[in-house]
Amino acid sequence: MDTQDRTEHSGARGAPLSVAQAEAALVEHYPRLVRLAFITLPPSLGRHRRVLAAHGLVQRALPSLRTTTGRPAAASTLPAQRTAAPAEGAYLTLRARVLREALTYGKRPAWWPRHVPRPERLRPLLPAVWGLRLFPAAGGADELALEQALSGADSATRAALALRRVEQLSEDETRRRLADAGVAEPALALRTAERLGRQVLGEPGEGREHPLLSGEFDPCFVHTRPTDLLRRRHRVRTAAATLVVAAVAAGVLPVVIGDTPRPAERTAATGAVNASIAQRVLDPRNLVRPADDEWADTSRVDFTVWPARGDRVDDLPLLDRALKVWASPARTVRISSTPGAGTQPPTAPPRLLYAGDVDGTAVVLLNDGDRTIRYAEPADGDEPPALDFARTDDADVVTGAALVVTRDGANTRFLLAPWIDETTTRDLLEPDAPGGKLGVRADGVTDPVRRPGAGGTCDSWPVLQLRSSELIVEKHAFLLTDLGDLAPVHLTYTPPPGSGAPARQPREATSAAALRTWARSACHLPAMRGFGVRAVNNWVYAQQTLPEAGGRADWVCTRADTWRGPGRVMVQLHLPATAPTALGTPVATAEDTASCSRFGQHVLAGANWRAPKSGTWYLLAAGSRKVRTIEAGGGLKAEARGPLLAVRAPQGVKAELRAKTADGSTLEGMR
Known part of the structure; x- marks a missing residue:
């Protein structure tokens, strides 16, 4: 057993601790304990209630600590028998308490009858915050991807990842702490947590801070926004009126x-x-x-x-x-x-x-x-x-074609529009497989459909393939996917630029080419959850022959349009691959932009690429069909005529891209 293991063992099962020691440990390590609780608590609470619940759990951990003699623990124990300092032992005891409470938060006590509703007094109380909504600072792409993956994981998995990456415990000690906290299968929770972390973030690297240590998961550093101001004003007025009416009615009503x-x-x-x-x-x-x-x-x-x-x-x-x-x-x-x-x-x-x-x-x-x-x-x-x-x-006929009725575990049921004549499901990660029949009840509710990314993995991506009635449009099939909102998201596809004058327009993503492109993009969709997305389009805006006979690469701009209007854009590079579901490489992102839409039809992006045969590094860049020249500046000077550029470059070079379009305007490269 290493030093850390011996310390943990002593803290969990050692002698009683005085309240003074526990209070000092809580104040010193308060941010660590609140972060641990915040990560472990169920995401279904929402970010505001989860922040409050995390603080509440930690603050309630102190009163539960008692000594058997009423004196400081140090006076009732022999120093030679202890392997952890008093302050450290107090922290470990507090951590065990917080972890157990977070794992069981909101659940019915084992002794409470199942048929009897749980009374309010048994529900955990939250700190009172009036008129404000609290939420941690927004993180980057890694933090967002991890948050989305954790939202589909159970509390034991979230706790295991927090103990390993935030508390820096060994695997053996993590299993012991989970078991002490009441987790039935701690080994399974640890394996799931490690697999989830690798799938989202890859292998941990030296000197790389884990996203769980970022502000995205720090409930002690929060932003605030007001609650619904109109509703609050309405409630104040109606509450005052209700009090007046109640005061009058109390004397006259039986x-x-x-x-x-x-x-x-x-x-x-x-x-x-x-x-x-x-x-x-x-x-x-x-x-x-x-x-x-x-x-x-x-x-x-x-x-x-x-x-x-x-x-x-x-x-x-x-x-x-x-x-x-x-x-x-x-x-x-x-x-x-x-x-x-x-x-x-x-x-x-x-x-x-x-x-x-x-x-x-x-x-x-x-x-x-x-x-x-x-x-x-x-x-x-x-x-x-x-x-x-x-x-x-x-x-419209497509974005108004379905609504989520229930989500139960890993499955979703939809209510379909009355104009839907044919319902099937298909897996985006199996583009060549035929669709499967989906049963629909007489009231329009579908059979359960597996939720995409359920369990935090992306081994399949089920979607609905629906066909409208011919009373509306003839032979019109389209794809919808569940991204966590009430209305499923419409998936479309724009093919590569052709030789003709008019630009290609988005179309339904049901063709073989569209399904192949989406097979390499589907696992990027979790990053778009929670933004009120209406539709996502995959636009293959350029195709490039790679140097050294490296094959053909597709440049894909994936745009998510929200119901509010603003869009989120991610440019991917789809390199030649043997697997049809090899995930495209993100090379640039942008938010609140018109790029890759009908109001922003010009796009330019670049990426570093290594030739597999010679190992030589290149700077690749591609622009949309109206780009006439591309210039690279900054760490590398290069120029190319047309919408494509490929030049040798040092590994990791950061180049600034700029292009001229057919009308003479300048286009900056996306990053």
Whole structure:
């Protein structure tokens, strides 16, 4: 056993520690403990609640420490029997406490009956933060990729990775600490964590700081944003009005005794709703319900013409709860929203898209024209309901073709638009394999579809391949993929530039060439989760013959368009490869840009490449079809006519690229 192992062993099972020692250790190592809790806690809490929960767990670790004699631990133990300093032993005890609490956060106690809802007093309390949302600083590509991978991993895997990379424990000690914290299979959790880390970040290198040590995972250094200001002002006014009404009514109204409300009714809505709004907007009988065939007789084919479906569309109590929780959710309600989707109450009666039971959850889908709202109420009443908001304005026949109904573990069920005639699934990582049939219930809900990247791996990427009714467009098939929002993402493809004058336009990604390109790009899609993405296009903007008979490389610009409008761009270099799913190499990225869209049709990027035969390094660069010359400056001086450049260059050279286009304008290279 090495020094670290002996220290850990003593800290976990050594003599009692005084509260003074524990307090000193907590203050000294507070950032480490909070980071460990933040990484281990379930991502489903959201970044704001996870920050608060991490601080709460660490702060509650101190009162649980007691000594058996009431005196300092050092006075009740023999120094010769101890292998860890008092302060170090206190930290190890605190860490064990925090780790155990984080692993079991929010779970029902083992002794609590399964059929009895968990009372609020048994739920962990959070530090109070009024009027602000907290979140750690945004990191780079590695941090984002790791965060996305960890979001699909279980708490034991996240804890194992934190112990190995943040606490720097050995593998044996990590397994012991996980076992002490109650993890049933610590070896499996450790293997999964190591595999996840290698898949996302590659092999750890010397002098390279692990992303878990960055600000992305530091809940002690946070940014703040206000909560929904309009809702807060509305609540203050309505709360004041409610107090006045209650004070008057208390003296004149008799006591009414009725049935005990269900847990969802008891805790999900605050009741602070303006009466004038409630009478009209929040009355479930006023929900808009388009006719079943309205979609076939209109020029606007989107969510506004979806008929109301599901076996509970006439369940007024369920619809009433959904509307009231939306208008005034209690603090226990789990709320998520995509960027640009406000969480304010409805101002007019919304449309009812779906109400029914799916996988033990009562689901209500509503649409107010700009947003789609999902209300999910667990059937057993153990957990509070959830509200999910997504911006879905200006949808069309494709982006309005499906919505997520439930996500259960590694699977997702979708509700399909009424104009979908044919449903299949296919794996983007098997471009030559035929699609498989996907079953659909009478109410439009699909059979479970495996979530892409479930478990933090990218060994498959299931997508929906749907075909529209001929009443809308003839023989129109398209691909949708789940990136974590309510509305799945539309995948498209733009082929390489041709010899003709007009530029190629995006098209459906169902052709053989499109599927081959997406097979090499699919595993980059997790980096686009959580941004409210509407569609992702793969544009092969240039093809280049490599030096020394190295084959042909494709330059691909992958653009993610959001429902808000701004786009995120990543340029990939697809080098010749024996495997059809060899992942393309990212060489440049940009955010909030028009590049690679119809409003930014010119692009230029470069990369370093090593010839496999001679080992010689080259600087490669490629521009879109309107590029006439390319110049390289900075660490290397070079020039080429046309949209392609390939010159010998020192390994790792950083060149600044600039190009001239056909109209004489200057184009800067992306980085």
